[in-house]
Amino acid sequence: MRLGIAEALRKAIHGEMANDENVFCIGEDIGIPGGYGGAFTVTLGLEKDFRERIIDTPISEIGIFGAACGAALMGMRPIADVQYGDFLLCAMDQVVDQIAKLRYMSGGKLKMPVVMRAPVGVTGRGAQHAQCLEPYFMSCPGIKIVAPATAYDAMGLLRSAVRDDDPVLMFEHKLLYGSKGIRAESGTVDASSEIPEEDYTVPIGKGIVRREGEDVTIIASLLMMHFSLQAAEMLEGEGISCEVIDPRTLWPLDLDLILQSVRKTGRVMIVEESPKQGGVGAEIGVQVCEHIPDYLLAPVTRVAAPNTPAPFSPALEKLYVPQPERIADRVRAMMEEY
């Protein structure tokens, strides 16, 4: 069965809720009859089967993550979401100070099985609905961060996240959901997968080689993973062979997979949709340099958005987000120079 990410997540959540009555969803507009099923249709219709466990909330992000935290402490397994990842900023204390820290502060006695879902991506809505907040959470011990780029991974990682006893923050991309109907997004990239019948999971902490190659290792998540694959495709014709790695989990990083690839190619490029400053690319890049500097034929390279907020103008937005052509250009330059 072929599903898009929104559908795959919906099915995965449905399954987890059916399997374990401690699982519940909480968020804004997630289960209103006649409504949207959250901002991107992920929970559409789930309220029909699980009315008591699809909790529609006021517009209260502190409340949503506080509720998730408290319920998890009492043995529930909440799936909390924000309509746009940006709104995590409104709940930052609950996420970073409470959800992430309580177990450690308790001397390891508590468990915090919270799943947090956050759509990211620069998608024609201006600066406050565009942020890719991954970097903000890379600095936060106590949270596992996943970022599925395909429906297969979305389903498998969602299941792993729900079953995990630690907090897991899942970043999803607006242009990869494949949301339908009135919630369809323009500029969508196909991230659908053939979904097996069985109850598979994708392990947290394991990346995947999306495309094998010899010359350059490109590391990218979510939309940037797809754009990197497109760039790799373009470059193939020119005789440049790119290996594309999708980390899938941003924390803990699958460093082994990354180092193995870079040992082979000798060149590493990290592509990210957020501003370069203090980005995920910095952490990945520096880890490569710490571990295997001698394998590097070229300096570690980051391709990222400029160090500015996202502009609204579609013309500028296109320059802001790294496009396949820009990624390819940077690879070309890397190959020419080194």
Added chain:
Amino acid sequence: MRLGIAEALRKAIHGEMANDENVFCIGEDIGIPGGYGGAFTVTLGLEKDFRERIIDTPISEIGIFGAACGAALMGMRPIADVQYGDFLLCAMDQVVDQIAKLRYMSGGKLKMPVVMRAPVGVTGRGAQHAQCLEPYFMSCPGIKIVAPATAYDAMGLLRSAVRDDDPVLMFEHKLLYGSKGIRAESGTVDASSEIPEEDYTVPIGKGIVRREGEDVTIIASLLMMHFSLQAAEMLEGEGISCEVIDPRTLWPLDLDLILQSVRKTGRVMIVEESPKQGGVGAEIGVQVCEHIPDYLLAPVTRVAAPNTPAPFSPALEKLYVPQPERIADRVRAMMEEY
């Protein structure tokens, strides 16, 4: 006149308020008669001269930074503070989404001359009063970040920050304030300076070489800068010569100064008090690797707190925060291996 950081900041704020009636302070417990002058005495007594411009607030961090934002838009120059840097997490949306972005979103028409002050440092209070939040803001375009390690710099940077038309976030260290009386901190390190009479400033964006050396460049701010100097001192006797750079401004980074030093020493170590993951050291480290990989005799090295929240236990805390001895050990290892 020799002053500690708390006194130097107080004097600087007093001066700025006297010079420009648009400058005002806003925060919790900052100007209560008989009170503390903020958590670390920085604003102690200022209400006597400026009652209308020392605004004591409810415990409302969203409100504090919202007030600063709105007042700045109307031409005021607010100095807003949180009692502990950790509480910035409660106001994250106002800081990251509003204060940092409004000018850009307006097409460059607005100005946002806000100064934000936040004490950081792991100081015997447990995980929620310990965070060094610098990394969270390294990912945020639109904010300048400064971190003075001496009273001289605190005064000079505070003046620059107040006079700057952009938002400036100043991280200060609890163990460097030299706060007196009931607000004295145990474990304090002397960061006092001889303060010139004249109205000097320290420019935002300029680092400083605190100690010259030949073998290793150590980059560190705030308390870690002092600990790095102590480590350098220890190592001198062993014939290892360390150059210690204090960036003073974390964003924008004074990359020239850093690269110049690393070109000379060939080795770079970044020391930070926050967890290593996604830290400031990642950004600095990767920039060095991007720009001058060929100058590096040893892999870039980060010395940081473990990737956990801060533990309370004083015994564990001491292991958590990089100590001078640990810094020196890492330098020794670096020199031996490379």
Added chain:
Amino acid sequence: MKHNEMMKSLGKEALEGMLRRMLEIRQFEEKIRFLFLEGKMPGTVHQYIGMEACAVGVCTALEEDDVIASTHRPHGHAIARGISMDSIMGELYGKTTGCCGGKGGSMHVGDLSKGMLPAIAIVGGNLPIVMGMGLAFKIRKEPRVAVSFFGDGASNEGAFHEALNMASVYGVPALFVCENNRYGASTSVKRVMRIEHVADRAAAYGMRGDRADGMDVLDVYAHAREAVSLARKGEGPTLLELETFRLCGHSRRDPNNYMTQEEKEHWQKRDPIPFFEKLLREGKYMTEKEIADLKEAVELSVVQAIESGQQSPEPDPEVLFEGLYVNMEVPR
């Protein structure tokens, strides 16, 4: 005050101006709605159809020096505040002529030089800022008023609470206008608060609370005028709730399936524009013909704004790196 007295005190010119603004908003929104459905506009859009009396009633009560702040649904506020439709439309198209030079987009229209902060799209996000603007006026003893527009949904945000409490504590000259349109996105107010009236929350802050009929521009104006005048006199802020309704989707393409048919019909009958037109006709302030002419003129100006928006130039690529810091280049 009765409608008749109110109209008399406002006078023909002002009344006509109010109707014009309301018609501009309606036409503007109707036309871009169509452009959106046709896929001819970028981005997304939250429209103000049905709520025109709120923005126009409040803004009519303001002076030039006052400042308003808005939300994700700001077109109506911008037009009511007198920002040119060309520059709003330019912004929607992301063009250089936009009031934010194309950097903001639909959810951030505004122009502080015209008395409107670029809109804040974080629900509840503008309230603390407005409190801060009021604080500045208070500190500087300026006779200005800061106005926040926000929704029923926003009143459940922590930002609302902190902002209103501080505004009350400092007695800042501010007006917090809650446009209670019964829904936050798809969520009925009944699901998310256990009280009838948002205005009743004012009591929690020792603040003045008031309510007006958000479908009656004159009632809105009367209550706003009182609140603004109290604020300007130093008598502190007001939380003013306007009872209104969206006669359109929450955002582009939303068919409002979560609303009942009954409810939609009830409110459709209360459309603020025909209601106001009727008052104007009955009070002999405007004739049928004058209204028809005004509509035509308004339609023309909206069509021109669209053309201007479409034909204006895109920003230069370098603009991407401009306008972030005042005195510093963006580090690359």
Added chain:
Amino acid sequence: MKHNEMMKSLGKEALEGMLRRMLEIRQFEEKIRFLFLEGKMPGTVHQYIGMEACAVGVCTALEEDDVIASTHRPHGHAIARGISMDSIMGELYGKTTGCCGGKGGSMHVGDLSKGMLPAIAIVGGNLPIVMGMGLAFKIRKEPRVAVSFFGDGASNEGAFHEALNMASVYGVPALFVCENNRYGASTSVKRVMRIEHVADRAAAYGMRGDRADGMDVLDVYAHAREAVSLARKGEGPTLLELETFRLCGHSRRDPNNYMTQEEKEHWQKRDPIPFFEKLLREGKYMTEKEIADLKEAVELSVVQAIESGQQSPEPDPEVLFEGLYVNMEVPR
């Protein structure tokens, strides 16, 4: 209910237990205050002296399965909830015997297995969590109640607003106990809210609000019992305000210079411990001698707790890397 009836219904054993807890808190706090002044304890500390009736009154109304959450000032709550003084003291010394294994410290004492969440030191931070605990009880239809203790200052945080509104909307079995001790750190409530009673804020959420005398353990108990019983019966949450006072500094070494002498004296006279002792003596529940003996026993147990805290082992270095993730090593 009158004191007499109340005491009768509680009975000697329960009353003695309540006094014991109050004395334990007082002794515990007095002794560590001294240790702090001597510089013999690590960290910082916020003490509960003067507020004993609040924690003890509320906790007496709870069942074993209920859960409380506390703040930066948690020692009193922990003792009242029955967490052993040894394990609290162990925590203050950062030792392995601490209720959080030494990882938490004074501001985070608690033990969920004993019905108390490790305390949350972010002002207002525990309210949304308690709402969530109540939500879990509600979803699972468990007859349990979640209790949040917080201060007057906390009621100005956005977290308070969001948590109370959601608690009311879902009708969760929770009790929000505001210990209004007239000050948040050095800041008088009068400076930071324009209403008299925090309990009045309940109206903004359509929630039940109530007040009790926080210096009278029996009054606190009576009001808490009612609120808890309503919550347990599914009749929703209560915001219960307790009027109380700190008879100590905000944190170690604070001389309270921001309070008036008058105020200090007024409240000193209302010290809840002599007040309760008098009731017990007058009601013939305890004799002077019994009370003196109890004090001695309590003092001994506090001294033992201190010794235990001092002599317990420090955590192993490896503990630094433990207890963060359930099924994963901390990446180094």
